[in-house]
Amino acid sequence: MKKLFSVILLLALALVLAACSGSDDAEGSSDSGEEKSENKVEIFSWWTGAGEEDGLLALIDLFEKEHPEIKVENAAVAGGAGTNAKAVLATRMQGDDPPSTFQVHGGDELNEGWVAAGKMEPLNELYEKNGWKGKFPEELIDLVSKDGDIYSVPVNIHRGNVIFYNKKVFEDNGIEEPETFEEFFAASEKLKKAGITPVALGDKNSWPATQIFENVLLGVLGPDDYKKLFAGEIPFDDERVVEAAEQFGKVLDNINEDHAARNWQDSAQLVSNGEAAMINMGDWAKGYFVNDLDMETNKDFGFFEFPGTKGEFQVITDTFGLPKGIENPKDVKEFLTFLGSTEAQDVFNPLKGSIPARTDADESKYDEYGKEAMQDFKDSRLVPSLAHGSAAAAGFLTKANQAVNIFVTQRDVDNFIQALKSASSEL
Numbered sequence: 001m002k003k004l005f006s007v008i009l010l011l012a013l014a015l016v017l018a019a020c021s022g023s024d025d026a027e028g029s030s031d032s033g034e035e036k037s038e039n040k041v042e043i044f045s046w047w048t049g050a051g052e053e054d055g056l057l058a059l060i061d062l063f064e065k066e067h068p069e070i071k072v073e074n075a076a077v078a079g080g081a082g083t084n085a086k087a088v089l090a091t092r093m094q095g096d097d098p099p100s101t102f103q104v105h106g107g108d109e110l111n112e113g114w115v116a117a118g119k120m121e122p123l124n125e126l127y128e129k130n131g132w133k134g135k136f137p138e139e140l141i142d143l144v145s146k147d148g149d150i151y152s153v154p155v156n157i158h159r160g161n162v163i164f165y166n167k168k169v170f171e172d173n174g175i176e177e178p179e180t181f182e183e184f185f186a187a188s189e190k191l192k193k194a195g196i197t198p199v200a201l202g203d204k205n206s207w208p209a210t211q212i213f214e215n216v217l218l219g220v221l222g223p224d225d226y227k228k229l230f231a232g233e234i235p236f237d238d239e240r241v242v243e244a245a246e247q248f249g250k251v252l253d254n255i256n257e258d259h260a261a262r263n264w265q266d267s268a269q270l271v272s273n274g275e276a277a278m279i280n281m282g283d284w285a286k287g288y289f290v291n292d293l294d295m296e297t298n299k300d301f302g303f304f305e306f307p308g309t310k311g312e313f314q315v316i317t318d319t320f321g322l323p324k325g326i327e328n329p330k331d332v333k334e335f336l337t338f339l340g341s342t343e344a345q346d347v348f349n350p351l352k353g354s355i356p357a358r359t360d361a362d363e364s365k366y367d368e369y370g371k372e373a374m375q376d377f378k379d380s381r382l383v384p385s386l387a388h389g390s391a392a393a394a395g396f397l398t399k400a401n402q403a404v405n406i407f408v409t410q411r412d413v414d415n416f417i418q419a420l421k422s423a424s425s426e427l
């Protein structure tokens with residue numbers, strides 16, 4: 001009897017042990033001691049370093065606290081606007097080695113790029129499950145949709161048509177925020193006479209100059225014709241595009257000499273230290289001013305819309321999707337669900353300088369700049385950014401960047417217009 005009892009006990013123990021190791025497997029922990037790709041999410045972006053990574057790190061932190069079973073690997077590649085990251089991503093996607101999820105702008109970069117190439121999974125179910133359709137603005141959902149399917153989750157909205165300025169420099173020189181180009185150029189003349197660079201530019205990579213040009217185009221054409229231009233419905237030799245090129249040249253008469261040696265952060269520093277007065281930069285610059293340069297909104301720096309673009313909002317939205325062929329879609333969907341939550345968006349965006357993509361976020365978490373941007377987003381005409389990949393196909397953007405780069409040094413309006421016109425076959 002005693003013997004029988006011991007056998008039963010041993011059997012029971014064996015069963016318990018088997019059940020334990022079975023449940024380990026179900027949770028994806030490794031039985032060989034090696035880490036499986038399951039329970040690990042690799043987030044790929046270009047948010048590294050000053051002014052860029054604070055929001056990302058806060059996001060990862062919060063997610064790992066809420067999901068201790070899933071580890072996040074930060075696979076960011078340095079370089080503003082994704083100049084290097086996009087190339088690395090393309091190599092990985094072509095080599096069937098996609099990251100679990102990657103930063104991609106809504107608009108053409110996502111839809112005509114990765115979705116059209118058949119590389120992304122639709123996320124309609126995730127939107128249904130989380131009731132997101134009423135939580136993100138419809139126009140934003142359109143920017144991440146193709147042929148009726150939704151392909152990514154927007155974490156933020158950056159504004160591209162803002163000029164940030166050094167308040168003390170403006171005050172010392174008796175300058176008011178300019179609204180028109182006339183006022184802007186008058187202020188620039190005054191600043192030059194005082195020995196101050198009116199406009200800081202860092203176009204080591206050409207996108208910050210392209211960003212100025214797209215804002216001039218928006219100011220001259222207005223939102224409807226700006227969109228028509230990139231839809232191929234208005235030719236690039238239209239007289240208003242010529243006018244915008246001339247205007248762009250005049251803005252470039254006011255930049256720092258060493259612009260080609262600087263990146264966007266380096267050029268923003270010129271505004272911070274008072275060597276330059278203004279910079280046109282997306283509002284990630286606000287994150288940089290506040291988090292890294294210890295400047296205070298509306299005390300050390302102010303902001304106004306790019307001349308001629310009041311009531312318009314140049315939209316740059318960072319989004320994350322689900323690439324086809326990854327090993328652990330369940331964990332990645334968990335991460336994407338988190339990215340789409342108000343909690344995540346309100347941790348990320350106050351640090352990033354952007355506003356939340358959701359309409360029901362907690363306004364009290366944002367400073368005066370953020371609150372104003374949220375209101376403007378609701379009240380403004382929204383247009384997609386060219387420089388950040390939303391307005392036009394990547395092929396056109398590459399050629400437009402090259403044309404802008406040449407224009408910045410040569411200032412030949414005819415050549416510039418011809419280059420843009422021939423690039424428009426890529427639209």
Ligand code: GAL
Binds near residue numbers: 081
């Ligand atoms: C943009 C991106 C922003 C910011 C910026 C500078 O393309 O949408 O989030 O990172 O580049 O790198």
